Amino acid sequence: MTENPAAPSFDPRAGYDENGVMEPKAYDALLLASFGGPEGQDDVIPFLRNVTRGRGIPDERLEEVAAHYRAHGGVSPINDQNRALKAALEEELSRRNIDLPVYWGNRNWDPYVPETLQQIYDDGHRRALTVTTSAYSGYSSCRQYREDLGVALRETRLEGKLEVDKVRQYFDHPGFVQSFAEGMRDGLRTMLERVDDTSKIHVFFATHSIPDSDAAAAGPRPLAEELTRRTGAEPGETNGADAYSAQHLAVAEILMEVVDEAAGIDWSLVYQSRSGPPSVPWLEPDINDAMEELAQQQDIAGVVVVPLGFVSDHMEVVWDLDTEAKETAEELNLEFVRTPTPGTHQRFVAGLVDMVAERLAQLDERPQRAGMSEFGPWYDVCRPDCCVKTMRDGTQKPTVAAVDSEVGVHA
Ligand SMILES: CC1=C(CCC(=O)O)c2cc3nc(cc4[nH]c(cc5[nH]c(cc1n2)c(C)c5CCC(=O)O)c(CCC(=O)O)c4C)C(CCC(=O)O)=C3C
Ligand SMILES: [Fe+2]
Numbered sequence: 001m002t003e004n005p006a007a008p009s010f011d012p013r014a015g016y017d018e019n020g021v022m023e024p025k026a027y028d029a030l031l032l033a034s035f036g037g038p039e040g041q042d043d044v045i046p047f048l049r050n051v052t053r054g055r056g057i058p059d060e061r062l063e064e065v066a067a068h069y070r071a072h073g074g075v076s077p078i079n080d081q082n083r084a085l086k087a088a089l090e091e092e093l094s095r096r097n098i099d100l101p102v103y104w105g106n107r108n109w110d111p112y113v114p115e116t117l118q119q120i121y122d123d124g125h126r127r128a129l130t131v132t133t134s135a136y137s138g139y140s141s142c143r144q145y146r147e148d149l150g151v152a153l154r155e156t157r158l159e160g161k162l163e164v165d166k167v168r169q170y171f172d173h174p175g176f177v178q179s180f181a182e183g184m185r186d187g188l189r190t191m192l193e194r195v196d197d198t199s200k201i202h203v204f205f206a207t208h209s210i211p212d213s214d215a216a217a218a219g220p221r222p223l224a225e226e227l228t229r230r231t232g233a234e235p236g237e238t239n240g241a242d243a244y245s246a247q248h249l250a251v252a253e254i255l256m257e258v259v260d261e262a263a264g265i266d267w268s269l270v271y272q273s274r275s276g277p278p279s280v281p282w283l284e285p286d287i288n289d290a291m292e293e294l295a296q297q298q299d300i301a302g303v304v305v306v307p308l309g310f311v312s313d314h315m316e317v318v319w320d321l322d323t324e325a326k327e328t329a330e331e332l333n334l335e336f337v338r339t340p341t342p343g344t345h346q347r348f349v350a351g352l353v354d355m356v357a358e359r360l361a362q363l364d365e366r367p368q369r370a371g372m373s374e375f376g377p378w379y380d381v382c383r384p385d386c387c388v389k390t391m392r393d394g395t396q397k398p399t400v401a402a403v404d405s406e407v408g409v410h411a
Contacts, residue, residue, distance in 0.1 A: 202304070
């Protein structure tokens with residue numbers, strides 16, 4: 001199915017409405033799609049080559065990143081976290097008497113997405129619903145997953161045989177938000193025991209930096225245009241003027257509101273883990289720079305870091321926050337508390353299963369679509385050109401789960 005991005009027409013046979021809400025279907029498999037990570041020293045460089053495939057990241061940068069993995073025995077914590085999440089999803093599905101087998105496939109390491117799709121098909125399933133370990137809109141966090149699924153369907157020749165849809169981005173789903181809220185409560189209590197003056201505490205909401213151009217392309221075009229207008233930003237200017245940062249700011253605001261311990265405490269959204277050449281602008285400020293500037297400007301004694309952009313404690317959390325940002329705090333004589341990621345928090349897992357259950361035609365009762373911010377609940381089926389990125393050779397990859405998807409539909 002092809003859509004004209006300028007004037008999308010909605011084909012009622014496609015099974016979704018003009019708000020991108022997909023009608024329930026009889027899905028017969030659930031795919032947990034994640035990033036993947038190395039499981040030993042020998043995996044580190046091949047893994048990094050996979051991640052940076054076709055993007056010309058210099059070897060020096062790969063070596064720099066490799067060092068973070070090397071220091072942890074060449075093992076990323078992400079795979080064990082996904083095994084635990086898969087088990088938790090299976091348990092929650094079974095608790096609710098939902099009969100849906102769960103499969104796991106990664107973009108960059110074994111088990112890879114194409115093999116997993118083949119396995120799903122070989123096991124006799126024909127309609128898979130995907131949940132990714134990524135909550136926000138953007139190329140890396142949404143579209144790249146949809147592309148990898150689209151490319152995998154072509155590669156395995158399962159196009160037209162296996163239908164693949166995806167659960168919407170869930171940044172403002174109550175399950176995701178509540179798991180952060182609980183961690184923030186505990187983290188702030190710990191901080192308040194060390195620093196008894198709230199004016200000397202600052203909350204940093206930390207997320208993955210992305211290129212400004214990816215941020216500007218995140219989400220549907222009309223929303224990006226509206227945000228740019230609303231914030232009075234210059235074209236290309238970010239931080240609230242693009243869907244990626246606006247979604248984070250909206251969730252941060254909700255958290256500051258629902259967590260009583262946060263009353264009277266200042267906060268800001270900061271970024272981490274930037275890569276790529278310095279000539280390409282990425283979202284700023286970096287958490288370390290922001291901490292230094294704050295310490296210069298104000299009488300500050302402690303920082304609470306909420307890893308708002310991350311679903312589990314993977315390498316970018318344990319290295320860039322728990323190692324580097326913590327060191328910066330120590331140098332500046334600041335107390336440092338990093339609050340938990342959702343991981344396998346019961347509210348988070350139940351929230352993911354709610355979003356799956358909403359989509360299942362075989363259930364008598366489906367949960368309401370929930371979303372706590374003005375942006376949610378997000379689209380089940382992405383808008384035309386959502387989070388688009390044109391490849392270096394000028395082509396675009398096939399995607400699933402969007403109105404302009406050509407694969408993954410009509411099994
Ligand atoms: C938005 C976002 C998420 C969250 C959403 C999602 O989950 O997808 C995410 C997750 C992750 N990113 C991860 C690791 C890496 N990300 C890299 C590179 C990049 N990430 C980017 C963005 C994101 N990344 C971008 C714009 C690049 C630039 C290069 C490119 O255009 O691709 C590189 C290459 C080396 C480097 O340049 O740093 C590595 C090794 C791991 C695994 C950690 C572990 O092993 O525990 C995870 C979960
Ligand atoms: Fe998207």
